[in-house]
Amino acid sequence: MKTLIRSGLLLLITLGAGPAVLAAGDVAKGKALYNICAACHGANAEGTAALNAPANAGQDPWYMIRQLKNFRAGIRGADPDDTFGAQMRPMAMMLSSDQDIADVVAYITSLDLPEPPQTVDGDVELGKQAYETCIPCHGEFGQGAQALDAPRLSNQHDWYIVRQLENFKAGIRGGHQNDIYGAQMRIMSQMLESDERVRAVAAYIATLEYRSVGE
Ligand code: HEC
């Protein structure tokens, strides 16, 4: 398993994926576009629990670009039961060009790493066991792996992680026929059979310290 992760990381380093994506976005233009996002995600993209908006700072740019395109196209957030995705969809639709998306993501990527408070009451030991199945894709430290299309999970709000897992399980996220990456995660979410395991794994992820993808 370690070898798999390591070869994934080596691939990332070889491709130099991160900087190549960043080069495409204009941070100054992205800052202006981010004004609208700040209302929900916070001035530093640290996320706002009261508005159900996750942290975006610290997240991988390639993943945010994909989510924004998926929201815009209705591949994410269009399910009638996706209450919070429905709030985000019209915001993504305001980013009319792919260049706008690249710019706003470049700005978000320039912000400081958030450290969300732990709020989910879950069995961390049980969560650690449950997290073993997540490691091949999301990494030992929840650092994510672009080669496997799996985003960072560390430094994210635990209540948001719980909600996404519930949504994947219920097919509210990942159920659209064109959501090829969400479909993979939908299958994995079925392994967390009980609400207790969902809370446990989110509580464990909240204990993970930041590691960059290259570490
Ligand atoms: C009205 C409040 C609101 C505004 C304004 C808003 N968002 Fe969101 N955003 C949300 C909510 C709520 C979610 C979580 C949806 C869910 O639970 O699936 C979200 C999710 C996201 C995600 C997915 C995060 C992940 O980890 O998958 C990204 C990326 C994002 N927003 C970026 C933006 C950007 C960029 C803007 C500005 C153009 C913006 N948002 C404006 C409410 C908002």
Ligand code: HEC
């Ligand atoms: C086979 C690879 C794979 C495995 C194993 C896997 N995931 Fe995922 N996960 C993904 C992919 C791919 C996505 C991105 C889906 C998308 O683009 O919408 C994802 C997305 C997520 C998200 C949404 C993050 C966000 O910011 O919205 C959460 C939460 C998550 N996974 C948690 C887990 C947990 C917990 C486990 C273990 C029980 C797990 N994953 C196992 C591939 C995987």
